Amino acid sequence: MTFDWSAFFESFPGxxxxxxxxxxxxxxxxxxxxxxxxxVGVILTYAPTPIASIAQVYVGLIRGTPMVVQIMFIFFxxxxxxxxxxxxxxxxxxxxxxxxxxxxxxxxxxGLLAVPRGLQEAGLAMGLRFGQVIRYIxxxxxxxxxxxxxxxxxxxxxxxxxxxxxxxxxxxxxxxQEIMTDTYRAVEVWFAVAIIYLAMISLMASLLKSLEKHVxxx
Amino acid sequence: MSIIEITGVVKRYGSVDVLKHIDLSIASQEIxxxxxxxxxxxxxxxxxxxxxxxxxxxxIVVDGLSVRGGKAExxxxxxxxxxxxxxFNLFPHLTALENVMFGPLRVRGVSWRDAAEIAExxxxxxxxxxxxxxxxxxxxxxxxxxxxxxxxxxxxxxLMLFDEPTSALDPELRFEVLQVMRQxxxxxxxxxxxxxEIRFARDVGSRLLFLDGGRIxxxxxxxxxxxxxxxxxxxxxxxxxA
Ligand SMILES: Nc1ncnc2c1ncn2[C@@H]1O[C@H](COP(=O)(O)OP(=O)(O)OP(=O)(O)O)[C@@H](O)[C@H]1O
Ligand SMILES: [Mg+2]
Numbered sequence: 001m002t003f004d005w006s007a008f009f010e011s012f013p014g015x016x017x018x019x020x021x022x023x024x025x026x027x028x029x030x031x032x033x034x035x036x037x038x039x040v041g042v043i044l045t046y047a048p049t050p051i052a053s054i055a056q057v058y059v060g061l062i063r064g065t066p067m068v069v070q071i072m073f074i075f076f077x078x079x080x081x082x083x084x085x086x087x088x089x090x091x092x093x094x095x096x097x098x099x100x101x102x103x104x105x106x107x108x109x110x111g112l113l114a115v116p117r118g119l120q121e122a123g124l125a126m127g128l129r130f131g132q133v134i135r136y137i138x139x140x141x142x143x144x145x146x147x148x149x150x151x152x153x154x155x156x157x158x159x160x161x162x163x164x165x166x167x168x169x170x171x172x173x174x175x176x177q178e179i180m181t182d183t184y185r186a187v188e189v190w191f192a193v194a195i196i197y198l199a200m201i202s203l204m205a206s207l208l209k210s211l212e213k214h215v216x217x218x
Numbered sequence: 219m220s221i222i223e224i225t226g227v228v229k230r231y232g233s234v235d236v237l238k239h240i241d242l243s244i245a246s247q248e249i250x251x252x253x254x255x256x257x258x259x260x261x262x263x264x265x266x267x268x269x270x271x272x273x274x275x276x277x278i279v280v281d282g283l284s285v286r287g288g289k290a291e292x293x294x295x296x297x298x299x300x301x302x303x304x305x306f307n308l309f310p311h312l313t314a315l316e317n318v319m320f321g322p323l324r325v326r327g328v329s330w331r332d333a334a335e336i337a338e339x340x341x342x343x344x345x346x347x348x349x350x351x352x353x354x355x356x357x358x359x360x361x362x363x364x365x366x367x368x369x370x371x372x373x374x375x376x377l378m379l380f381d382e383p384t385s386a387l388d389p390e391l392r393f394e395v396l397q398v399m400r401q402x403x404x405x406x407x408x409x410x411x412x413x414x415e416i417r418f419a420r421d422v423g424s425r426l427l428f429l430d431g432g433r434i435x436x437x438x439x440x441x442x443x444x445x446x447x448x449x450x451x452x453x454x455x456x457x458x459x460a
Contacts, residue, residue, distance in 0.1 A: 122307035122366075125268055126373050127296040127325040129289075136324060140311050215311075 007185040011192045018175025019196050025171060026158045029093050033100030040101060041108025062102035067163050071095040075167040092164035100157045107149045111142035144215050151208035155201055172196060221246045221377055221408055222267060226276035229262050236262050238432040244410065249403050251419035251440060252412045254429030255455055260412040264379050268299040281376060297325060300370030304382040306362040308354040314341060314365045315350040321373035340368040344398050360391030364398055377408035384415060414459045420444050428452050
């Protein structure tokens with residue numbers, strides 16, 4: 001076969017529309033996932049055993065099941081179970097928030113544990129409350145060291161948004177699928193889709209790199 | 219009037235008594251040096267004073283506040299008793315100035331401007347006027363430890379606890395830290411210092427305690443204990459650290 005350049009270029013306007021949805025979903029889900037993940041991570045690390053166990057079960061359930069199953073469950077299962085009906089986009093965002101929070105929580109826990117104990121003691125020894133020590137010292141120090149791992153998880157999250165195809169959310173992958181069904185130019189369309197993902201992820205990676213440099217510490 | 223009153227303190231880890239019934243009273247403005255072999259309980263005793271470790275038996279009262287009191291009381295003790303660690307433990311994400319401002323801002327609740335003023339004055343005092351904007355990773359060990367001392371002082375403690383403040387430093391950097399401590403002593407700060415710097419203890423100390431196996435074996439004037447050790451145990455110890 002020959003590579004049909006015009007099919008390649010003509011797919012872009014439609015695909016870029018899908019890319020906007022992908023970006024939107026990602027930019028909403030991941031910060032929310034980080035917030036939830038940070039909360040769960042702090043609970044995993046510092047809460048008394050009964051509460052920490054609940055958080056452990058939460059993380060275990062999410063990490064132990066495929067994301068597609070989670071998406072299906074939220075979109076199709078919740079309405080049947082308790083009469084909560086979410087549109088595809090919302091269900092997809094909720095799924096991404098919950099899914100990423102579990103992985104992010106583990107990163108946060110690891111980051112908090114890796115902060116030298118002496119810092120915590122220095123904070124306590126000057127009369128800070130434990131909560132203040134976490135908020136002003138251990139948390140910020142851990143965060144700076146976690147940036148590479150968080151960035152990696154964000155890249156995974158962006159790519160995972162393609163799984164929303166299973167509930168019909170019109171993100172980039174879904175859009176590619178639709179265009180291909182119209183034009184039958186599989187090579188050109190999926191090549192274009194791949195390039196757009198690559199561009200978004202490269203941009204994300206370079207933003208993270210500069211953030212990492214910006215808050216660099218010993 | 220004693221500022222630290224330790225009565226019948228036992229510290230136990232599992233079934234091991236690390237401190238075995240310590241009675242000790244320290245008056246305001248005393249410069250007390252704690253020496254003793256590794257594992258004798260020096261750090262543990264120091265850390266019990268500001269409640270970084272809980273006591274298993276007995277009580278410690280610091281300026282009228284008990285380490286067995288509630289959280290609020292323990293926090294008050296920690297405001298009274300500044301602590302300097304062997305490993306400095308500066309906050310790595312903050313500059314020297316921000317490290318020293320931290321206590322006034324977060325535990326004393328003073329304004330940002332006042333905190334900066336307090337911190338600058340203290341950093342000048344410990345000889346770090348030129349390095350205020352540096353991060354800990356950009357400072358030498360001696361500079362880090364002097365910053366750490368300033369950070370403790372910024373909370374305006376009534377006494378200072380030092381746990382081997384020069385042990386992590388190269389010999390040529392120890393002097394600058396000892397100078398700062400000497401100056402503090404001259405200003406009348408009450409200090410409890412764990413160290414292996416025997417000569418410094420003799421010069422600056424008003425009292426020397428020799429800990430061995432979780433007990434205070436000797437308690438006296440540094441000069442007397444050091445020039446004429448009353449026990450073979452202390453004599454051997456001094457031979458090993460000197
Ligand atoms: N968290 C802990 N759990 C169990 N044992 C401990 C703990 N902390 C200290 N110990 C033990 O208590 C004893 C006294 O320790 P401590 O750190 O007070 O000694 P030290 O006199 O400061 O020694 P060094 O000169 O080596 O610093 C040691 O035998 C030590 O192993
Ligand atoms: Mg020690």
